Amino acid sequence: MTKRYLFILRKAAHSGIYAQEMLDIILTSAAFDQHVSLLLLDDSVFQLKKHQYPEKYGMKDIAAIFHALELYDINDIYSESESLHERGLNVDDLCLPVQTLLRKDIAEHMQQFDVIYSG
Amino acid sequence: MKFAIQVNSSPNHCNAGQTAYYFIKAALELGHEIFRVFFYHDGIYHAFKYSTPPDDEQQLTRLWSELAEQYNIDLVVCISAAQRRGLLHSDEASRKGKQDNDLASGFRISGLGQLLEATLVADRFMIFG
Numbered sequence: 001m002t003k004r005y006l007f008i009l010r011k012a013a014h015s016g017i018y019a020q021e022m023l024d025i026i027l028t029s030a031a032f033d034q035h036v037s038l039l040l041l042d043d044s045v046f047q048l049k050k051h052q053y054p055e056k057y058g059m060k061d062i063a064a065i066f067h068a069l070e071l072y073d074i075n076d077i078y079s080e081s082e083s084l085h086e087r088g089l090n091v092d093d094l095c096l097p098v099q100t101l102l103r104k105d106i107a108e109h110m111q112q113f114d115v116i117y118s119g
Numbered sequence: 120m121k122f123a124i125q126v127n128s129s130p131n132h133c134n135a136g137q138t139a140y141y142f143i144k145a146a147l148e149l150g151h152e153i154f155r156v157f158f159y160h161d162g163i164y165h166a167f168k169y170s171t172p173p174d175d176e177q178q179l180t181r182l183w184s185e186l187a188e189q190y191n192i193d194l195v196v197c198i199s200a201a202q203r204r205g206l207l208h209s210d211e212a213s214r215k216g217k218q219d220n221d222l223a224s225g226f227r228i229s230g231l232g233q234l235l236e237a238t239l240v241a242d243r244f245m246i247f248g
Contacts, residue, residue: 001239003239017203021160021200024199024231025159028231028232028234029235032235115238117238117244117246118246
Protein backbone atom coordinates (compact mmCIF):
# COMPACT_ATOMS: atom_id res chain seq x y z
CA MET A 1 0.00 0.00 0.00
CA THR A 2 1.31 3.45 -0.82
CA LYS A 3 0.19 6.94 0.01
CA ARG A 4 1.42 10.37 -0.94
CA TYR A 5 3.04 12.12 2.03
CA LEU A 6 3.73 15.81 2.37
CA PHE A 7 6.05 16.76 5.23
CA ILE A 8 5.79 20.41 6.14
CA LEU A 9 8.85 21.70 7.96
CA ARG A 10 8.61 25.00 9.83
CA LYS A 11 11.52 25.18 12.27
CA ALA A 12 15.16 26.11 11.84
CA ALA A 13 17.87 23.45 11.83
CA HIS A 14 18.84 23.54 15.47
CA SER A 15 15.49 24.02 17.18
CA GLY A 16 16.41 21.44 19.77
CA ILE A 17 16.28 17.92 18.40
CA TYR A 18 13.09 18.66 16.46
CA ALA A 19 14.53 18.93 12.95
CA GLN A 20 16.61 15.78 13.41
CA GLU A 21 13.58 13.81 14.61
CA MET A 22 11.51 15.07 11.67
CA LEU A 23 14.20 13.87 9.28
CA ASP A 24 14.06 10.45 10.93
CA ILE A 25 10.34 10.23 10.09
CA ILE A 26 10.91 11.45 6.54
CA LEU A 27 13.66 8.89 5.90
CA THR A 28 11.53 6.13 7.47
CA SER A 29 8.62 7.03 5.17
CA ALA A 30 10.89 6.83 2.15
CA ALA A 31 12.34 3.52 3.39
CA PHE A 32 8.75 2.22 3.39
CA ASP A 33 8.62 3.05 -0.35
CA GLN A 34 6.08 5.82 0.06
CA HIS A 35 5.86 8.86 -2.17
CA VAL A 36 7.48 11.59 -0.08
CA SER A 37 7.48 15.31 -0.72
CA LEU A 38 8.77 18.14 1.49
CA LEU A 39 7.61 21.69 1.91
CA LEU A 40 9.85 24.18 3.71
CA LEU A 41 7.95 27.04 5.32
CA ASP A 42 8.99 29.82 7.68
CA ASP A 43 12.33 29.33 9.48
CA SER A 44 12.75 25.81 8.09
CA VAL A 45 14.30 27.34 4.95
CA PHE A 46 17.41 27.82 7.10
CA GLN A 47 17.71 24.02 7.38
CA LEU A 48 19.05 23.89 3.83
CA LYS A 49 21.21 26.97 3.93
CA LYS A 50 24.71 26.50 2.57
CA HIS A 51 27.80 27.15 4.68
CA GLN A 52 26.64 25.85 8.03
CA TYR A 53 29.37 24.80 10.46
CA PRO A 54 27.41 23.17 13.32
CA GLU A 55 30.23 20.74 14.17
CA LYS A 56 32.10 23.64 15.73
CA TYR A 57 29.40 23.65 18.41
CA GLY A 58 29.06 19.89 18.82
CA MET A 59 25.94 19.75 16.66
CA LYS A 60 25.05 17.51 13.75
CA ASP A 61 25.10 18.87 10.23
CA ILE A 62 21.38 18.80 9.36
CA ALA A 63 22.02 19.98 5.80
CA ALA A 64 24.28 16.97 5.25
CA ILE A 65 21.48 14.63 6.31
CA PHE A 66 19.28 16.29 3.70
CA HIS A 67 21.71 15.07 1.05
CA ALA A 68 20.70 11.53 2.05
CA LEU A 69 17.21 12.33 0.79
CA GLU A 70 18.42 11.94 -2.77
CA LEU A 71 19.58 8.40 -1.98
CA TYR A 72 16.02 7.66 -0.87
CA ASP A 73 14.60 9.10 -4.11
CA ILE A 74 13.13 12.11 -2.35
CA ASN A 75 13.46 14.81 -4.97
CA ASP A 76 10.22 16.73 -4.51
CA ILE A 77 11.40 19.51 -2.25
CA TYR A 78 9.40 22.72 -2.28
CA SER A 79 9.77 25.98 -0.48
CA GLU A 80 7.55 28.99 -0.14
CA SER A 81 8.96 31.99 -2.04
CA GLU A 82 7.86 34.44 0.65
CA SER A 83 9.54 32.41 3.43
CA LEU A 84 12.82 32.62 1.53
CA HIS A 85 12.54 36.30 0.63
CA GLU A 86 11.45 37.39 4.11
CA ARG A 87 14.73 35.88 5.39
CA GLY A 88 16.93 37.39 2.70
CA LEU A 89 17.45 34.05 0.96
CA ASN A 90 16.92 32.69 -2.50
CA VAL A 91 17.19 29.15 -3.90
CA ASP A 92 20.89 29.65 -4.74
CA ASP A 93 21.62 29.95 -1.01
CA LEU A 94 20.34 26.40 -0.45
CA CYS A 95 22.37 23.22 -0.65
CA LEU A 96 19.79 21.18 -2.59
CA PRO A 97 17.65 21.97 -5.63
CA VAL A 98 14.36 23.34 -4.37
CA GLN A 99 11.23 24.32 -6.28
CA THR A 100 9.40 27.39 -5.07
CA LEU A 101 5.69 27.98 -4.58
CA LEU A 102 3.91 31.23 -3.88
CA ARG A 103 2.07 31.49 -0.57
CA LYS A 104 -1.25 31.81 -2.38
CA ASP A 105 -0.67 28.47 -4.14
CA ILE A 106 0.30 26.41 -1.06
CA ALA A 107 -3.24 25.33 -0.12
CA GLU A 108 -3.90 24.03 -3.62
CA HIS A 109 -0.53 22.25 -3.64
CA MET A 110 -1.53 20.38 -0.47
CA GLN A 111 -4.64 18.95 -2.12
CA GLN A 112 -2.70 16.27 -4.00
CA PHE A 113 -1.46 14.47 -0.86
CA ASP A 114 -3.04 11.71 1.24
CA VAL A 115 -1.13 12.48 4.45
CA ILE A 116 -0.12 15.99 5.45
CA TYR A 117 2.48 15.79 8.15
CA SER A 118 2.87 19.07 9.96
CA GLY A 119 6.19 19.52 11.68
CA MET B 120 -13.69 5.95 10.96
CA LYS B 121 -10.23 4.59 11.73
CA PHE B 122 -7.87 7.12 13.31
CA ALA B 123 -4.10 7.20 13.80
CA ILE B 124 -2.93 9.76 16.34
CA GLN B 125 0.47 11.25 17.06
CA VAL B 126 1.25 13.14 20.27
CA ASN B 127 4.30 15.42 20.13
CA SER B 128 4.34 17.49 23.29
CA SER B 129 4.88 16.67 26.94
CA PRO B 130 2.08 16.72 29.52
CA ASN B 131 3.44 19.83 31.22
CA HIS B 132 4.55 21.84 28.22
CA CYS B 133 1.12 22.46 26.74
CA ASN B 134 -2.38 21.03 26.61
CA ALA B 135 -2.00 19.20 23.29
CA GLY B 136 -1.61 15.79 24.91
CA GLN B 137 -4.63 16.39 27.07
CA THR B 138 -6.62 17.47 24.01
CA ALA B 139 -5.50 14.30 22.22
CA TYR B 140 -6.68 12.24 25.18
CA TYR B 141 -10.14 13.83 25.19
CA PHE B 142 -10.41 13.58 21.40
CA ILE B 143 -9.55 9.87 21.52
CA LYS B 144 -11.96 9.22 24.37
CA ALA B 145 -14.79 10.98 22.54
CA ALA B 146 -14.01 9.16 19.28
CA LEU B 147 -14.04 5.78 21.04
CA GLU B 148 -17.29 6.56 22.81
CA LEU B 149 -18.84 7.38 19.41
CA GLY B 150 -17.75 3.99 18.08
CA HIS B 151 -14.74 5.07 16.01
CA GLU B 152 -11.57 3.01 15.96
CA ILE B 153 -8.24 4.30 17.23
CA PHE B 154 -5.75 2.16 15.35
CA ARG B 155 -2.75 3.49 17.24
CA VAL B 156 -1.50 6.41 19.31
CA PHE B 157 2.15 7.17 18.63
CA PHE B 158 4.14 9.27 21.10
CA TYR B 159 6.99 11.16 19.45
CA HIS B 160 9.27 14.11 20.21
CA ASP B 161 8.49 15.29 23.79
CA GLY B 162 5.23 13.31 23.62
CA ILE B 163 7.16 10.38 25.08
CA TYR B 164 6.99 12.12 28.49
CA HIS B 165 3.37 10.89 28.71
CA ALA B 166 4.68 7.34 29.19
CA PHE B 167 6.88 7.90 32.26
CA LYS B 168 5.65 5.52 34.95
CA TYR B 169 7.15 7.54 37.76
CA SER B 170 5.72 10.93 36.88
CA THR B 171 4.10 11.97 40.12
CA PRO B 172 2.08 15.18 39.90
CA PRO B 173 0.50 16.49 43.12
CA ASP B 174 -2.74 14.72 44.03
CA ASP B 175 -4.91 17.68 43.08
CA GLU B 176 -3.59 17.72 39.48
CA GLN B 177 -4.67 15.61 36.56
CA GLN B 178 -2.77 12.29 36.41
CA LEU B 179 -2.53 12.14 32.62
CA THR B 180 -0.19 9.11 32.44
CA ARG B 181 -2.59 7.14 34.62
CA LEU B 182 -5.52 8.26 32.43
CA TRP B 183 -3.72 6.94 29.32
CA SER B 184 -3.03 3.62 31.06
CA GLU B 185 -6.67 3.30 32.07
CA LEU B 186 -7.84 4.21 28.56
CA ALA B 187 -5.56 1.57 27.05
CA GLU B 188 -6.92 -1.03 29.41
CA GLN B 189 -10.56 -0.05 28.94
CA TYR B 190 -10.53 0.11 25.14
CA ASN B 191 -7.51 -2.06 24.37
CA ILE B 192 -5.87 0.68 22.29
CA ASP B 193 -2.28 0.54 21.16
CA LEU B 194 -0.12 3.22 22.83
CA VAL B 195 3.31 3.19 21.18
CA VAL B 196 6.32 5.19 22.33
CA CYS B 197 9.07 5.85 19.80
CA ILE B 198 12.21 4.05 20.94
CA SER B 199 14.74 6.60 19.68
CA ALA B 200 12.82 9.60 21.03
CA ALA B 201 12.39 7.76 24.35
CA GLN B 202 16.02 6.73 24.74
CA ARG B 203 17.17 10.27 23.99
CA ARG B 204 15.05 11.51 26.87
CA GLY B 205 15.92 8.78 29.37
CA LEU B 206 12.78 6.66 29.12
CA LEU B 207 13.90 3.06 28.99
CA HIS B 208 12.09 -0.23 29.21
CA SER B 209 13.87 -2.80 31.39
CA ASP B 210 15.02 -4.84 28.35
CA GLU B 211 16.66 -1.89 26.64
CA ALA B 212 18.13 -0.64 29.89
CA SER B 213 19.88 -3.96 30.53
CA ARG B 214 21.17 -4.02 26.91
CA LYS B 215 22.74 -0.64 27.55
CA GLY B 216 24.15 -1.67 30.92
CA LYS B 217 21.66 0.48 32.80
CA GLN B 218 19.05 -0.24 35.41
CA ASP B 219 15.72 1.27 34.59
CA ASN B 220 12.11 0.41 33.88
CA ASP B 221 10.21 3.60 33.23
CA LEU B 222 7.35 2.58 30.98
CA ALA B 223 3.87 3.04 32.40
CA SER B 224 1.35 0.23 31.94
CA GLY B 225 -0.57 0.18 28.68
CA PHE B 226 2.30 1.69 26.69
CA ARG B 227 4.80 -0.21 24.58
CA ILE B 228 8.07 0.85 22.97
CA SER B 229 8.66 0.42 19.27
CA GLY B 230 10.06 2.14 16.19
CA LEU B 231 8.97 4.67 13.61
CA GLY B 232 7.75 1.86 11.35
CA GLN B 233 4.77 1.61 13.70
CA LEU B 234 3.92 5.22 12.96
CA LEU B 235 4.20 4.69 9.23
CA GLU B 236 2.02 1.61 9.38
CA ALA B 237 -0.59 3.58 11.33
CA THR B 238 -0.66 6.40 8.77
CA LEU B 239 -1.06 3.85 5.96
CA VAL B 240 -3.87 1.92 7.60
CA ALA B 241 -5.87 4.80 9.07
CA ASP B 242 -8.55 6.84 7.30
CA ARG B 243 -7.43 9.91 9.21
CA PHE B 244 -4.09 10.80 10.77
CA MET B 245 -4.01 13.58 13.35
CA ILE B 246 -1.05 15.21 15.07
CA PHE B 247 -1.42 16.90 18.45
CA GLY B 248 1.27 19.26 19.71
